[in-house]
Amino acid sequence: MSPDTPRPSDAVALPPPPPAWPMVRALVGVGLVCAVLIVLVYQYTRPIIAANQLEARQAAVFQVLPGAVSSTTYRYVEGEGFTPVADDASGDDLVFAGYDRQGRLVGVAVEAVGMGYQDAVRVLYGYAPDRQAIVGMQVLDSRETPGLGDRANTDPDFLANFAALDVSLTEDGQRIAHPIEAVKHGEKTEPWQIDCITGATITSTAIADMMRESTAVWVPRIAASLDAFQSREVTP
Amino acid sequence: MSVDRAATPTTPSTDEFIKGLWRENPVFVQVLGMCPVLAVTNTARNALAMGLATMFVLVGSNVVVSAIRRFVPKQVRIVTYILVIATLVTIVDYSIAALSLELHKALGAFISLIVVNCVILGRAEAFASKNGLWRSFLDGLGMGLGFTFALLCLGAVRELFGMGTLFGAAVLPAAWQDWVIMILPSGGFFTLAGWVLVVNRINQGRARRKDAEAA
Numbered sequence: 243m244s245p246d247t248p249r250p251s252d253a254v255a256l257p258p259p260p261p262a263w264p265m266v267r268a269l270v271g272v273g274l275v276c277a278v279l280i281v282l283v284y285q286y287t288r289p290i291i292a293a294n295q296l297e298a299r300q301a302a303v304f305q306v307l308p309g310a311v312s313s314t315t316y317r318y319v320e321g322e323g324f325t326p327v328a329d330d331a332s333g334d335d336l337v338f339a340g341y342d343r344q345g346r347l348v349g350v351a352v353e354a355v356g357m358g359y360q361d362a363v364r365v366l367y368g369y370a371p372d373r374q375a376i377v378g379m380q381v382l383d384s385r386e387t388p389g390l391g392d393r394a395n396t397d398p399d400f401l402a403n404f405a406a407l408d409v410s411l412t413e414d415g416q417r418i419a420h421p422i423e424a425v426k427h428g429e430k431t432e433p434w435q436i437d438c439i440t441g442a443t444i445t446s447t448a449i450a451d452m453m454r455e456s457t458a459v460w461v462p463r464i465a466a467s468l469d470a471f472q473s474r475e476v477t478p
Numbered sequence: 479m480s481v482d483r484a485a486t487p488t489t490p491s492t493d494e495f496i497k498g499l500w501r502e503n504p505v506f507v508q509v510l511g512m513c514p515v516l517a518v519t520n521t522a523r524n525a526l527a528m529g530l531a532t533m534f535v536l537v538g539s540n541v542v543v544s545a546i547r548r549f550v551p552k553q554v555r556i557v558t559y560i561l562v563i564a565t566l567v568t569i570v571d572y573s574i575a576a577l578s579l580e581l582h583k584a585l586g587a588f589i590s591l592i593v594v595n596c597v598i599l600g601r602a603e604a605f606a607s608k609n610g611l612w613r614s615f616l617d618g619l620g621m622g623l624g625f626t627f628a629l630l631c632l633g634a635v636r637e638l639f640g641m642g643t644l645f646g647a648a649v650l651p652a653a654w655q656d657w658v659i660m661i662l663p664s665g666g667f668f669t670l671a672g673w674v675l676v677v678n679r680i681n682q683g684r685a686r687r688k689d690a691e692a693a
């Protein structure tokens with residue numbers, strides 16, 4: 243308001259302030275009811291969502307480790323190696339060992355996270371120590387562009403990259419001999435290369451990068467302590 | 479605090495349902511809610527799921543807003559409506575995650591963005607705050623169906639040309655070269671423009687015929 247505005251007429255034009263109580267009552271009332279409703283729905287759906295997630299994780303483990311019919315969750319502790327934990331455990335240092343019908347180790351599934359085109363992309367890949375290779379990959383969580391980046395989980399040509407992706411170790415077992423790398427669509431020549439999806443180069447490269455970084459850490463760890471995973475009783 | 483009814487309703491209440499389907503279609507005629515219309519219509523499945531989720535929230539918010547319309551002073555009505563809408567969207571978000579994690583993943587952030595869909599706030603403000611429960615329910619249902627229908631129109635065309643499929647099933651021959659642009663945001667604009675053109679053509683033709691009959 244400028245200082246030279248005539249004040250008396252202003253006072254006349256202003257309507258009386260609205261009563262506060264009805265406003266407070268409406269806002270607090272509606273807010274309370276909404277809060278109670280959200281809490282109830284959250285409480286009711288949380289166990290169902292957690293069960294769904296657990297089931298989805300289990301299904302993903304079996305998918306990236308073809309032939310696996312049961313799995314055990316292991317936690318890695320620096321200096322102590324891998325120890326089995328409950329299936330609903332959570333944390334960053336978990337791996338999932340998959341076993342076939344005879345109780346033999348098929349491989350170990352590991353999660354990897356990296357930045358995609360829109361947001362973080364989370365994948366699960368299966369490492370088979372006897373073949374020194376990645377034998378499967380599944381995108382667990384992504385917000386990539388529908389129809390482009392999200393084809394990383396459906397495109398059969400792209401998923402074929404992960405049927406036998408070479409991650410063999412160097413002689414000393416400390417490093418990956420040929421780190422995973424992404425190449426343009428149709429230019430894959432080596433077993434450690436990932437053939438990108440046309441139109442989703444950023445997502446494909448992101449998956450290659452996160453798997454290169456993840457395998458550099460996890461593959462030597464797993465290969466060095468295979469005994470920890472072998473000791474499994476055959477369960478009918 | 480008195481909230482006047484806009485007018486004593488003279489039209490049959492079924493009219494509130496029918497108007498949203500075509501005559502006042504929220505997308506093609508009112509051109510509301512353009513964010514989800516352009517963003518999640520790249521496949522028919524996403525479009526259908528988004529349309530149904532929006533319809534649920536729209537019906538719910540219309541009913542609640544209509545029920546509390548005499549209780550909420552007009553100075554705080556928008557805040558209250560947003561609170562109601564956000565609560566409903568949160569409920570939908572959790573319910574979809576509990577029903578199917580896969581569908582929840584496919585829709586991603588767009589479920590939360592239903593909160594800012596202006597069709598919902600628009601109907602709460604323009605209709606439900608001035609009309610009774612039953613009419614508001616019908617209005618929400620009609621507008622929601624109209625919105626879903628419009629999203630499906632866009633999603634089907636974009637998926638067909640962009641991926642050669644419909645609801646994930648291959649429709650066009652394998653030799654079909656995908657128009658990737660139809661999947662991208664720009665394809666959404668082209669398709670929307672095309673549909674608005676078609677709808678306007680039909681409506682103008684109807685109006686002309688009506689005039690001719692009257693004359």
